[in-house]
Amino acid sequence: MGIFDFMRKKQLPRVPDHADLLVLLGLVASAKDYAHAFYQKHYVLIDEAIRVIAVIEKHHQGLAKSMRLTKTALPEMTCKVRGLWEATILEDDVRLHLNQEMEVFVSSAARILQDTSCPDLLRQCLWMLSAGALSWAPLS
Numbered sequence: 001m002g003i004f005d006f007m008r009k010k011q012l013p014r015v016p017d018h019a020d021l022l023v024l025l026g027l028v029a030s031a032k033d034y035a036h037a038f039y040q041k042h043y044v045l046i047d048e049a050i051r052v053i054a055v056i057e058k059h060h061q062g063l064a065k066s067m068r069l070t071k072t073a074l075p076e077m078t079c080k081v082r083g084l085w086e087a088t089i090l091e092d093d094v095r096l097h098l099n100q101e102m103e104v105f106v107s108s109a110a111r112i113l114q115d116t117s118c119p120d121l122l123r124q125c126l127w128m129l130s131a132g133a134l135s136w137a138p139l140s
Contacts, residue, residue, distance in 0.1 A: 017082075020078060024109055026081075028046055028049040029053050030070045070121060
């Protein structure tokens with residue numbers, strides 16, 4: 001820490017991209033396995049996340065598997081999902097399903113991230129809220 005640190009421009013938090021939101025989807029879905037009380041409270045959203053991942057898994061098993069690597073550090077998990085996401089060519093039905101489901105999921109995910117009973121693994125995603133409103137940019 002230097003004497004002129006106050007003069008540095010503060011970096012604005014980056015806006016979550018599709019890969020970040022897919023990691024959030026995977027962590028929410030995995031909450032069923034690692035946070036039972038939280039699952040009981042938010043089972044509707046968690047079960048929906050599980051269904052969305054199941055649709056992805058039918059066409060892209062590697063991507064779906066990477067989204068649920070809960071024993072991996074968040075930056076590493078996001079990097080892996082981002083790499084697979086960029087290499088994935090989505091079929092029209094998967095793209096349509098993601099556009100429909102993720103818009104609803106993302107708005108609901110903001111509420112559960114703010115829940116005081118949110119598990120630590122999900123709490124790591126709080127930076128997405130500080131970056132502004134969570135939103136899913138439709139895939140074309």
